[in-house]
Amino acid sequence: MNAIDVLDGGLLTTVQDLGRTGWQRFGVPVSGAMDAWALCAANRLVGNEEGAAALEITLAGPVLRIDGDGVIGVTGADLGASLNGRPLPLWQAVAVRDGAELAFSGRRAGMRAYLAVAGAIDVPAVLGSRSTFTRARLGGFQGRALAAGDRVPVGPCPIARGLEGRRLPREAVPSFGPARTVRVVMGPQDAAFTAEGIRTFLSESFTLTAQSDRVGCRLSGPPIAHLGGADIVSDATACGAVQVSGDGMPIVLMADRGTTGGYTKIATVATADLPILAQAAPGDRLRFTAVGIDEARAALRLERAKLDRIGPEEAATAPAPEIFEEDSGSSLAAAAYVELAGALGVPEAGRAEHGHALRAPMPGLVVSVGVAPGDVVAAGQPLLVIEAMKMQSPVRAPRGGCVARVFVQAGMQVEGGAALVEFEAAARRKD
Amino acid sequence: MQAAPRILHAGDSALVAEYGDAIDVRLNARVRQLQRTIEASGQAGLVELVPTYRSLMVHYDPMVLSHEAVAGLILEAAGHLPEDDREPARVVDVPVLYGGNEGPDLGDVAARAGLREAEVVELHAAGDYLVFMIGFMPGFPYLGGLPPAIATPRLATPRALVPAGSVGIAGAQTGIYPSESPGGWRLIGRTPVRLFDARLEPPALLQAGDHLRFVPVSRPEYDAIARDVERERYRPHVRVAPASP
Numbered sequence: 001m002n003a004i005d006v007l008d009g010g011l012l013t014t015v016q017d018l019g020r021t022g023w024q025r026f027g028v029p030v031s032g033a034m035d036a037w038a039l040c041a042a043n044r045l046v047g048n049e050e051g052a053a054a055l056e057i058t059l060a061g062p063v064l065r066i067d068g069d070g071v072i073g074v075t076g077a078d079l080g081a082s083l084n085g086r087p088l089p090l091w092q093a094v095a096v097r098d099g100a101e102l103a104f105s106g107r108r109a110g111m112r113a114y115l116a117v118a119g120a121i122d123v124p125a126v127l128g129s130r131s132t133f134t135r136a137r138l139g140g141f142q143g144r145a146l147a148a149g150d151r152v153p154v155g156p157c158p159i160a161r162g163l164e165g166r167r168l169p170r171e172a173v174p175s176f177g178p179a180r181t182v183r184v185v186m187g188p189q190d191a192a193f194t195a196e197g198i199r200t201f202l203s204e205s206f207t208l209t210a211q212s213d214r215v216g217c218r219l220s221g222p223p224i225a226h227l228g229g230a231d232i233v234s235d236a237t238a239c240g241a242v243q244v245s246g247d248g249m250p251i252v253l254m255a256d257r258g259t260t261g262g263y264t265k266i267a268t269v270a271t272a273d274l275p276i277l278a279q280a281a282p283g284d285r286l287r288f289t290a291v292g293i294d295e296a297r298a299a300l301r302l303e304r305a306k307l308d309r310i311g312p313e314e315a316a317t318a319p320a321p322e323i324f325e326e327d328s329g330s331s332l333a334a335a336a337y338v339e340l341a342g343a344l345g346v347p348e349a350g351r352a353e354h355g356h357a358l359r360a361p362m363p364g365l366v367v368s369v370g371v372a373p374g375d376v377v378a379a380g381q382p383l384l385v386i387e388a389m390k391m392q393s394p395v396r397a398p399r400g401g402c403v404a405r406v407f408v409q410a411g412m413q414v415e416g417g418a419a420l421v422e423f424e425a426a427a428r429r430k431d
Numbered sequence: 432m433q434a435a436p437r438i439l440h441a442g443d444s445a446l447v448a449e450y451g452d453a454i455d456v457r458l459n460a461r462v463r464q465l466q467r468t469i470e471a472s473g474q475a476g477l478v479e480l481v482p483t484y485r486s487l488m489v490h491y492d493p494m495v496l497s498h499e500a501v502a503g504l505i506l507e508a509a510g511h512l513p514e515d516d517r518e519p520a521r522v523v524d525v526p527v528l529y530g531g532n533e534g535p536d537l538g539d540v541a542a543r544a545g546l547r548e549a550e551v552v553e554l555h556a557a558g559d560y561l562v563f564m565i566g567f568m569p570g571f572p573y574l575g576g577l578p579p580a581i582a583t584p585r586l587a588t589p590r591a592l593v594p595a596g597s598v599g600i601a602g603a604q605t606g607i608y609p610s611e612s613p614g615g616w617r618l619i620g621r622t623p624v625r626l627f628d629a630r631l632e633p634p635a636l637l638q639a640g641d642h643l644r645f646v647p648v649s650r651p652e653y654d655a656i657a658r659d660v661e662r663e664r665y666r667p668h669v670r671v672a673p674a675s676p
Contacts, residue, residue, distance in 0.1 A: 025481050026635035259565075297493045
């Protein structure tokens with residue numbers, strides 16, 4: 001891929017990486033991705049360093065045209081991504097062809113999506129980072145959000161093959177609900193609040209307001225009472241600091257926060273839970289629960305470990321164009337598949353007498369069946385389509401082989417784990 | 432032995448070493464001593480140190496260091512600060528064209544202080560100011576040392592746009608806008624010198640602990656410096672002052 005041409009910039013699309021550390025003492029905000037975890041995931045999908053520069057896409061996405069063949073990965077919020085008009089699976093590396101058009105139809109869940117491309121966004125580093133800090137027109141693409149007519153350069157991709165189909169296992173994909181609980185470490189200025197104020201903070205729910213931006217997530221709720229005033233002699237601010245100013249309303253300071261501030265900070269959001277703030281939409285409700293530093297650190301370790309689960313599917317990679325045929329439910333079926341593929345090696349008496357049965361990954365309605373006994377199928381080939389939770393998902397062959405029996409037909413309701421297709425035992429020995 | 436700082440929790444990736452909650456020259460110098468001592472340790476896993484008026488924020492990588500280890504490091508360093516808390520400081524001259532279009536509020540400041548404009552300029556440029564810290568926006572110095580006689584409240588209605596380099600007064604503080612921004616400080620002059628340039632490392636003209644002196648310049652001098660800055664030929668006047676305070 002040579003570049004990304006911007007046909008429409010969307011609401012706020014900026015180049016971000018993990019931020020500009022080391023310059024806060026000179027008043028330079030860290031910036032970087034609001035949802036750093038999703039940025040790392042996107043980069044890992046496409047084989048980049050996890051802190052490489054990618055696009056942060058806010059709420060209403062852009063329209064982009066890809067110049068040159070390449071591999072992309074979209075993570076974070078579900079903003080209705082599509083590739084050439086077909087739904088684009090999230091949390092998965094997808095091959096794209098020269099001239100492909102990437103668009104976003106609208107928000108379904110979350111606030112910020114991340115688009116990483118193999119080779120990474122290649123804008124000049126400013127003070128060691130490619131992040132955009134729009135307020136000072138610093139870094140990123142000319143210090144500003146992308147707009148129609150921009151041509152965003154993409155770096156050379158050292159790994160050309162084997163990227164597509166890499167994915168985050170379904171169970172590791174975060175969900176973005178409208179009511180979430182956020183873990184915080186109390187302090188640094190929790191002593192500046194009344195016991196009642198602390199109780200309010202930890203027991204009430206707060207609503208994200210539309211005034212939230214990359215500087216901070218502004219919340220409204222019952223006022224949090226200070227002992228004395230809200231002002232302090234200015235000190236430094238950590239990412240996730242929950243600042244409470246004179247009106248008692250909390251603001252969670254985020255990526256573009258000022259490096260110093262003169263208001264009390266009752267608590268600091270655990271790094272592991274910062275993505276909840278980054279993905280919260282106006283109107284979403286948040287509660288806070290206090291944890292110790294060790295617990296917050298353990299939570300972060302857990303989140304980091306999830307990133308290590310990104311990798312190729314166990315089944316052989318599906319032919320690239322077929323990925324575009326799928327809807328967003330495909331990753332569900334595919335994830336169930338990885339487990340099925342492993343389970344297939346264990347014969348289960350009483351279900352299929354011979355060979356190895358492919359079982360339904362979930363309960364649902366069989367919409368169509370595309371194979372018959374005697375068919376020779378390739379690994380990754382769609383065999384049938386199951387509809388569950390209003391989404392149609394293809395069920396693919398976990399490996400190549402010859403179909404012995406088909407137990408279902410279109411219109412049948414099946415239970416999770418029900419045998420769908422049985423393969424010839426010989427097929428397995430070929431592997 | 433020095434008094435140990437209080438260790439405050441700032442989440443799972445930063446601790447605060449707090450020496451007090453006042454704006455105080457000695458306390459501020461102690462913060463920087465602690466910063467230098469911790470930096471000299473070369474400890475792996477420290478991400479960055481941010482000194483403020485009265486405290487030091489220590490950002491660390493929680494995948495490398497525990498908070499106990501970082502707290503231990505801070506207290507160990509704090510216990511071994513030099514007895515002599517004076518520090519050699521840089522004195523940076525900042526040329527300022529006072530009044531006129533560059534300082535539209537100079538007349539107001541003078542009137543409120545019951546002084547002539549020239550007296551305000553003389554007072555403002557008389558002594559060294561200490562850079563307590565840099566913050567708020569890239570390169571913005573929090574300065575101590577404004578003569579109380581010319582302290583003036585902020586404008587009731589902030590300006591929509593204040594040019595970069597504007598020198599203003601807000602209450603007991605004086606400061607310089609490093610970049611164009613909205614602002615309510617009373618503007619008494621302007622410097623042609625850049626306080627922040629992201630192409631340079633370090634990107635800011637000033638750092639915490641510096642001393643700053645405003646040097647009144649004439650219109651032709653201002654223009655000449657502005658041209659040099661534009662051509663990237665200007666070098667700020669920096670000298671090393673005797674140890675202070």
